[in-house]
Amino acid sequence: MARPLRETAELNLYRHKSTIKILVGLIAILIVVVSVYYNNFIVHLLKERERNTVDVFARSIEFMAEQGDHANVTFINEHIIKSNTTIPVILADQMGEPTLDYLNLDIPENLSEAELYEMLRAEINNMRAENEPIQVVYRNAANQVEHVEYVFYRNSDLLRQLSYYPFIQLSTILLFGALAYLAFSYSRTAEQNRVWVGLAKETAHQLGTPLSSLMAWLEYLRADERTMQHEALPEMAKDLEKLHLITERFSNIGSVPVLELTSVPEMIHSSVSYLQKRISTKVKITVSTVGNDLRAQLNPHLFGWVIENVIKNAVDAMSGIGTIDIRIAPGNNNTVYIDIVDNGKGISKSNLKKVFEPGFTTKKRGWGLGLTLAKRIIDHYHRGRIYVKHSEPNVGTTFRIVLRS
Ligand SMILES: Nc1ncnc2c1ncn2[C@@H]1O[C@H](COP(=O)(O)OP(=O)(O)O)[C@@H](O)[C@H]1O
Ligand SMILES: [Mg+2]
Known part of the structure; x- marks a missing residue:
């Protein structure tokens, strides 16, 4: 018996379904790993760059202290120190106590001095947890160390957002993927249902007409004196019974x-x-x-x-x-x-x-x-x-x- 359907591409695809699933899963994992890894790499670069900026900032403070009231100090102040508009920094003394020199912090205006110090101290603790502070070394004319200060700093908002970014992005994609999958599988199930029901109804319907006609012929043969004793009649009746059962099955599966x-x-x-x-x-x-x-x-x-x-x-x-x-x-x-x-x-x-x-x-x-x-x-x-x-x-x-x- 020829069975052309068996060799169709669709059935073959069906047989490879689990392989395809595994492949899709592996590619998805690869995309996640690569994008998280690449993002970490960029975060790392940016972090280094920010540390460099803070380092230049610290060196500029040292330089200004050395130069005293010299003319190019203004240039450094304007163009280097104040050019940092993104990284929050606090200058602290040798003991790590804050001075009132800070940049890029959201601090309410009408704080008392005690409240302000309190705030800066808390901020310094946060900063210390995030990044090692950078030393500022003050030297006298004989190049001996007079005292040191510390620049504490926090990552910029940009860096912060960038480190969350892949998780936000991937969970959005995941959510979208899950919704799309649900929608597709729902419509696929609905389609399969229509095919089952339609095919079954159609089959029952098509069998119905010749079947009732055959039954009528059987009755006719049973009634005719010349054929009523024929040995084929009971066998025909059995086969018709079987056909009837098949029709009944198809019609049942095609309805509720x-x-x-x-x-x-x-x-x-x-x-x-x-x-x-x-x-x-x-x-x-x-x-x-x-x-x-x-x-x-x-x-x-x-x-x-x-x-x-x-x-x-x-x-x-x-x-x-x-x-x-x-x-x-x-x-x-x-x-x-x-x-x-x-x-x-x-x-x-x-x-x-x-x-x-x-x-x-x-x-x-x-x-x-x-x-x-x-x-x-x-x-x-x-x-x-x-x-x-x-x-x-x-x-x-x-x-x-x-x-x-
Ligand atoms: N009782 C059983 N013992 C061993 N294998 C079975 C049994 N029932 C089903 N199978 C396996 O499941 C397959 C699918 O069965 P089925 O859906 O009835 O399709 P078909 O009978 O046309 O192969 C069979 O080909 C056979 O490999
Ligand atoms: Mg079977």
Whole structure:
């Protein structure tokens, strides 16, 4: 049988999805690391430059003190000392006590002298935590050290903002990325829903007309004396019954299905007796129930489809011979557990996460849609859960279905 769909680019892309995710993640981490690193580098450069500026400032004070009242002092004062309009500085004495020489600090005007000193002292403590102060050395005419002072300084606002910048930028991008992802995945889910529903409705609709016509023909043959005894009639009736069931399933998945409080053991027994006739007699299906009156909200047509898919997979996992145990038991919080235990070849660890993905199959003739459909029916239409409870290569697999009662 030709299966052109299997080779389409889309399915291939789907199979590489996790690789793509990892790649995108790695690139994102690389961008974060590079931008934080580069920003740190710039912050470091700027910090050095600011220290240089403060150093020139300190040297100028020394120079002015040496020159006394000389003429070029004015130039230095105007063009070097006052040119610093961004870095907050305080000149302090030998003991680290502030003098009243400071620049670029936000200090209210009407402070008393005591309050002002208090403020400057507090500011000096902050500055000390940020940067080592720079010494100013005063010498006498004989070039001996007379006394020293200290220039305390703080990073400029520019430097401060620059060090926060990558975090603000990256968190903005992250937030935007998360919102975009949510929006896209929401619209993708909505689109998938439309496809499921549309395709199912269309199929049910298209099957409907020839089916009712075939039923009418069957009635006609049953009524005609010449054919009413024909051995083909009961077989045709069975096949029509089956076609009818398929149509019913598609029409249920294409609309909001009606859930009824149904006895789970009865439902399972009827599915199993139907299936047992259609699979090898060497595969034995047993059903056991713990507790009584296990009922759950379910749609018989859709739920039967799920059981059929899971059991068919279990049969496929065996080489023609084996056992399938279906165990029904009460679960937590008003639920019913249905465990389907097989002794087939099991699922490898790396495939465990993928079995419910559309298009995932390990079979030559598989479509990889059976479990996708089962999951959709259980999650979406029954608000329950289906998952691989346990699987061990060459030992077997247990699927668990959780239904609400
Ligand atoms: N009971 C099981 N034991 C082993 N493998 C399983 C079992 N059920 C499902 N699988 C694996 O999950 C895959 C997907 O199953 P399914 O969605 O029904 O698609 P398909 O049956 O067309 O392959 C199967 O190809 C198989 O590899
Ligand atoms: Mg299958």
